[in-house]
Amino acid sequence: MPSKMLIGGVLLTAIIIIAVLGPWVAPYQYDQMSILARMKPPSAAHWFGTDELGRDVFSRTLVGAQMSLAIGLGATALSLVAGVPLGLLCGYKRGRFDEIVMRCMDVLLSMPPIMLGLLFLAVSQPSAWKAILAVGFVYIPVIVRLTRALTLDLANEDFIEAARARSERTWYILLREILPNAWPTIAVEGSLRITFAILLGAALSFLGMGAQPPSPEWGLMISGARPFIAQAPWVALAPGLSMCLTVIAVNLFGDGLREAIDPRTGSRGH
Structure with missing residues (x-):
């Protein structure tokens, strides 16, 4: 196992455990306010200090x-669930269907992700679950293009020709022949896509289009701390460093996974 994958996996596992146990191990309720404890610096009572409302x-x-x-995992799962089948069909069927779908994907890819996410959320009241849908929608074109390219490479292989000669149905060829061979690369891309999804979700919350107060989502916490950066930098520092650590962990794991399973080079790690 590559060292990157090991380090990233350990960090990511620790972050996931913290995320699962967070509500139970937190010393205070996340929305518990105290006027007397406003803007307190880090101390034994409040390890990371308090914010403008006295919350820990x-x-x-x-x-x-x-x-x-x-947001990161949900959006990535959504983009994979929608993008992989569409990419498989486009790469295998080709023709008019492929042309129409890929032109639509090109239009979506031509727009900056943050702008596309804002457009998606602008039509309704913002919320955390809608942010997951928006971020997942933004990254569907990336997954479609990747899956389509892998399918085009595999469609003319001998084992696919053999499946056609046996008169196998399209769904069998896609799910039992092409997808297992394309999946390692898709899994690597999906693991790295989590990073972008977390950052984009945080950006949408920062702009007020994702999670809403009093939610403790990291992007929203940073947004709320902006007016008090000079007075109480710890309010923004804690969620900012947490987000950086999570992104580093996911990137290390994704890079290590790419080294461990790369079907184009046959690499199996070092």
Whole structure:
């Protein structure tokens, strides 16, 4: 196993455990306010200090890990569930269907992800679950193009020709022959896509189009801390560093996974 994958896996596992146990191990309720404890610096009572409403930043950061990871994992799962089947069909069927779908994907890819996410959310009241849908929708074209390219490469292989000669149905060829051979590369892309999903979800919350107060989502916490950066930098520092650590962990794991299973080079790690 590559060292990157090991280090990233350990960090990511620790973050996931924190996210799951956060609401139970947090010393305070994430929305518990105290006027007398406003803007307190880090101390034994409040490890990461308190915010402008007297809420414990450490507790909010712990609980916020759950929502930030939910956005990253949920959005990535959505993009895979929608994008992989569409990419398989486009790469295998080709023709007019492929042309129409790929032109639509090109239009979506031509737009900046943050702009596409804002357009998706602008039509309704923003919320955390809608942010998951928006981020997942943004990354569907990427998954479609990747899956289509892999399918085009595999469609003319001898084992696919043999399946056609046996008169196998299209769904059998796609799911039993092509997908297992394409999946390692798709899994690597999906693991790296989690990073972008977390950052985009945080950006949408920062702009007020994702999770809404009093949610402790990290992007929303950073947004709320903007007016107090000079007075109480710890309010933004805790969620910001937590997000950076999560992104580093996912990137290390994804890079290690790419080294461990790369069907184009036959690499099996070092």
